[in-house]
Amino acid sequence: MARILIAEPVAPAGIDLLAGVHETAVRLNLPRGELLEALAEGSGWDALVVRSQTRVDADLLDAAAPRLSVVGVASVGTDRIDLAAATRAGVMVVNAPTGNTIAAAEHTLALMLALLRQIPAADASLRRGEWERGSFTGAELRHRTLGIIGLGKIGKAVARRAAAFEMRVLAHDPYLTAEQAAEHSAKLVGLPELLVRADVITVHVPLTAQTRGMIGVAQIDAMKHGAVLLNVARGGIVDETALAAALRDGRLAGAAIDVFSTEPMATDSPLREVPHTVLTPHLGASTAEAQGRVGVEMAEQVLLALSGITPPYAVNAPSVALEVAPRLRPFVELGRRLAILARQLSSGPYDLLSLTYAGEIGAYDGAPIRTAALAGLLEPVTDQRVNAVNADLVARERGLTISETTTDAADPFASLVTLRLGEGPEAITLSGSAAHGRPHLASLDGFAIDAELSGTVLVTRHHDQPGIVGAVGTALAHAGVNISSLELSRLSAAGEAMMFVSVDDPIGAELLEAVRGVDGIVDAQVVELPASD
Template sequence: MFRILVSDKLGADGLDLLEHAPDVDFDVRTGLSEDELIEAIGEYDGLIIRSGTTVTESVLAAGERLKVVGRAGVGIDNVDVRAATKLGVVVLNTPSANTIATAEHTMALLLASARNVALSHTAMADGRWERADYVGTELHGKTLGVLGFGRVGRMVSERAHAFGMHIVAYDPFVPESVARETGAELLELDDVLATSDFVTLHMTLTNETQHLINKSSLAKMKPGAILVNAARGGLVDEAAVAEALDANQLRAFGTDVYSSEPPDSSNPLVGHAAVTHTPHLGASTEEAQRDVAVQVAEQVLAALRGDPISGSVNVAKSGGDESDLVAPFVELAEKIGRLQMAMATGSIASIEVEVQSSSADELIRPVAAGILKGLLDSVVAGRVNYVNAPVLAEERGIKISRSVGVGESDYQNMLSCRVRWASGDVAEANEERVVSGAVFGHTQARIVQISGYAFEADPNGFVLLMLNNDIPGVIGEVGTVLGRHHVNIAEWRLGRDEDRHEALSFINLDSEPDPAALEELRSLPAVTKAILVEL
């Protein structure tokens, strides 16, 4: 008999599933403190949470029987996924359950912002009949810019079409063919901003997308445009948006998310007359709440029973010889995918995965899934896992091929990933890039080649990838800049192209350099490119 603890409020349909499961006994205990959860968790095989429970490393360590944590919803910031993985605990979430609700809420914010619904409602509630003060604008015939063209972005696009809108989109990781299928036109970010009457955000929050909408990008937007954010609060610089509203550069802003939730009184957007704001209601529909509850219950039951699962955000090592063999290859594969995406300059057209090993037949599929996870993890809304990564790649029109034991190699256990890009400056290199890695003794992983530059580098922690002219003094200049910013170099590996007089460095750092350090490195005359990636 499996025991499950439900520590946050869960929809009745999900509880009903647990109630009728013949092999499950469950308790609902909400509002537990961390100490209370630590004391209780040792009796349970599964834990179901929402946003109200924080699953720390201490909680996980106390769960001697714990096999799975199910998050009803998308965000897993309240779960220590790294600690869970180390302890063999599967972490699940339910990103697809919220998609329709979020898309519809986006449309609600678009319409409410365009027609001054919030302001006119307040006026009516105060007994004021002020029709002339709240003349709005129509969606019909206008251009909607969609930043991020994943599931939610595409659903918003479909709904906006029904209002007679023209759709332009920005997503560097979606092929044009996928956009065309939904009637959207893919453009560069600046072009989307310049041509759109309405702009809506549907991107994940990463180092690259933090404050994507800022003073500079707002200045590129059409005067009087309307902005909507139902994705992540950190995508916009809230102070810059407030300034744009005050200057009538933006007509209105509709938002469901904030950099800090709940927002405090210092947030310049709270109470602003041109802002329609809701308290993170994107997933708050009866249907979404029901679907979230059912999906998390189904997935937790499947994980406990050993059945296939589709919502895992990590892969727990199950033990055994096969797992011991595969795990280091899959971990290296994911890091190869991350390296490829860190160097991306366009959308992915195709991917070739090759494994050279005596166990290649057993390794090829999990290795391919690992590479896809690394490639897509930072650009797909919701978490990517080894199960859904191939499906997500297929949805984006990415062609994938796999091969085993082809060609000669200096390494017994080598993985290679060749990515062909649809656009970008990498087109000069035949629109493709190859990254290869090797596993030594079935435990130690190394990156051994990037686009013909050969070295053996440790794929862990913060890594600075740097392309530079192969001339004297570069190492000293880079070391001086990093030292000035208090960043220690742990290891420096370098590959050379003697014909082109270029070098590619793979520099392991003890800490993350700040943006100022990276900009200073990029300004060095000999440095062509500097990219930071965390592996």
């Protein structure tokens, strides 16, 4: 049973889901120092759950090491997470990117309407005892041009709702095609064109090094005179000082802002005193329905990660769609076990790993298989945790070159993974597939071997001559070692041959030397593979 620490408020449904499977503690809003102490206490924690306030950086990860393996973020944004530090530490970060989509899109439309119809100002006037109908003439959304910067899940939801208001929708997103944008009632354009043409501009991109300050002085100056700007994404994307200046001198007609560069909003923020603004305290995801969905979605991702499965919403690891995972999972484990076997059979250092995905498995993204193979190869030879999160990084740091290819040719198998470690005459080549959901070896350096990849295995290279199998079996029997299965293969009659002998008992150094002394044995090695699940 894993241990999970919840450090920020999460919907009860999410907490219940986690607590139903693992030991779960809720310790909310701890000061930074107390949180670091809590992470280091006792035997540590396997998972940490945060939302949007906790800064997960190298210091926190060090305090939680070596046990912490998962950080669950109960929101879509991960800008408070040092992803590079988490990746280096082999800590998987998962989030909940779909749970708040509807809430954020509806909040965007609510702010848009509130701004154009001057609803907050009218409400405040009425409460002061005034009746100033003529002071609050608004504008309609219909036939206005909306520019959406970032057509992800939330941007698409905003586009569909804007189309229902009969708005013309432009979108800028470098990762989409014009056809994909059109499916959501939007016309794809470049950012300069969007800024010039849009009456209303709304931002829906994540906060990254590339998007920080994305809407600055130059972009605001390029906007249509009298346009309005909304940000329901992340603080820091819009230059708040430049925005305040544009509102103050009347170049922009208004702004609706839900997120700020400093949260809680700084007392000296330039946006506090400028006119024609609607400001809300990061409420985009603040609906009961969204919080429930986000809590459950995050909890599901954490549980998958703790079970050893890379979940669909892993932020810093190759993810696998839920519908694909059952088909791909046996081959991910196959990649790991082939690598463990190759590492133990290798006679020297290696700097090249080649993977070939053949047959049906070639239609899928091979990244999960690749990272599993790298973990199996590298974890025992480094002092850090190596897993799907940081395997590529560790491989690069160690100078290991990775080559991946796909092919349709897998006969007689439906799917086949081939792993080659090293190059030249010292290289080792193994192929495997999955039988009844279990990883199976199919060949080793050209020898056809059909064996399950688990447990203790004696691997021999020998001359194909009478008596060898019996002599090895007798040596094992005299030592009290039981054979559970034996695969024998040869390249030609009276030529090179191989035995792959799975045993139930340990093979010590003395017994291994006795096997090597059998007439006709060229080499014998003992390898240890993970036990069958």
